[in-house]
Amino acid sequence: MATTIESFKGYLLKEKKYSVHTVTAYEKDVVEFQLFNKEYFQQDTIEQVNYSQIRSWLVSLVEGGLVAISVNRKVASLKAFYKFLLKTKQINVNPLLKHKSLKVSRAIQIPFSEKEVGRVLQDANEGDDFETVRNRLIIELLYSTGMRRAELIQLKMQDVDLAKGVLKVLGKRNKERLIPILPLVKQKVLFYVSKRADIEGVGSYEYFFITKNGIMLNNSLVYRLVNSYFGKASEKVKKSPHVLRHTFATHLLNNGADLNSVKELLGHSSLASTQVYTHTSLMELKKVYKKAHPRNNDNDN
Template sequence: MATIIDFFKDYLLKEKNYSVHTVAAYESDLLSFQSFNMSNFEQESIVFVNYSQIRTWIVFLVDEGLSSSSVNRKMASLKAFYRFLLKTKQITVNPMLKHKSLKASKVLQIPFSEKEVVSVLDRIENVDGFELVRNKMIIDLLYATGMRRAELINLKVADVDFSNNTIKVLGKRSKERIVPMLSVVKEGLLSYSQQRADLAEIFDDEFLFLTKKGVKLSNSFVYRLINSYFSTASEKVKKSPHVLRHTFATHLLNNGADLNSVKELLGHSSLASTQVYTHSSLSELKKVYEKSHPRNKK
């Protein structure tokens, strides 16, 4: 029998066009709150709750060591859930109405330097064999386009248009964008496609990137791949696909790209999202400014 959470999931998927990954995260948060509610208040349903119950959960999460940003993400799931209940007239009062997000300290994403990226790319320049060619292509594509890990994993063979040198990317909330394909990326994808065609078996045929067993890549696979390759070139604490996306944006801005163009390439809905990537370009600009301005000459 379908539960209210199931109806909420259908609403997010079909009406809000949220990704399966996002909906799964919302469901996980709601089930966690439901379990906490049952243990602490002996209340199985989370439809009718008051804010004091939610606040008790927040205190519990903080005591468990969750960061403010992680707690805020869980609260965002509750906010969406209770807005849905209000909209569908399941409740008349939203218990999250007066909730204020916890203040989260901003974690500065440190991009890879151009030297670090070149070091990795040089090391994988002339590789052979399906897995090595695929790995090279994944790194090349993430750095050349700035696409998200999930976007890369869900790329389909049909999304690559070799005649127009473009790639169709399905972003958050099923929003499509077209990104240009550099010549080096095109050459790499053609090489990878030949290797892919020689696999003994292919099960997930529509997806572009596969394991050697012919199945779609996982999130953890791509994370481990980037972490492994960049561990040999960088001493930065975080080495992930998202850092490579951050690197793409930063390097474009450092080399003169305008913010609006980077916004479109990244698939952001607003400039505010893109502006978090400008700190490094501002740092670069400061160096040029201090070096060039007459008032700073000695």
């Protein structure tokens, strides 16, 4: 089984071009199902299983309190695994062939307002030590580029081209895209780079954003940073890097940006993924419409 999983990981990395983070998550889910199968069905391998065994695992996850979207993600890992087994002729039938995903109620992502973002960026201007300058730039880049948290963390020194005013971002499935840097943000990038240069041994650090000890950032640090800054400026329940990405897209659309352009900036493979952001823009449009249309204040029937 271990050899099969290693081959599966190699397939995802080399052929499917999945990120290391995604491959690790898929492996974890497959191993988790393997352990469940061994405990409840006394079966050491999961290459040859039936759907009822998989369903038992899914039921146990739901009963354990796992939400539908997380269960569906684990199913996606298993689907990829069994597709790999089919492709390599290790099985003849995919046990998940007729599986239907659990229904997920989509919560509307509420973006930060322009005032809230402005308040945070203004508050972040206080202090010029390395960590404060770095944190301020992280907020600036997440908001002005719409990049994902993982993309920001993986950003390397050679990916920042100030001469051309662009960032080279490595997105999902190792797909590269170029994002322009606003002139105002470019100045802050230069200031951060000057601060970064003062760190001992910095020449050997390839990642653009680092800790004061030269270590690359992690997911939780960036999440806590965004949550902390926006916690002082916003009463919204969710305050995360993804909400900043959502805010970036919404503010562009609210100010007249073309949907296709926003799609390219976000690195989406299809317009369907980008259209989720038009909901908030439509709400904003309705506000403007109701406020501006003369019939809205007409009391005559």
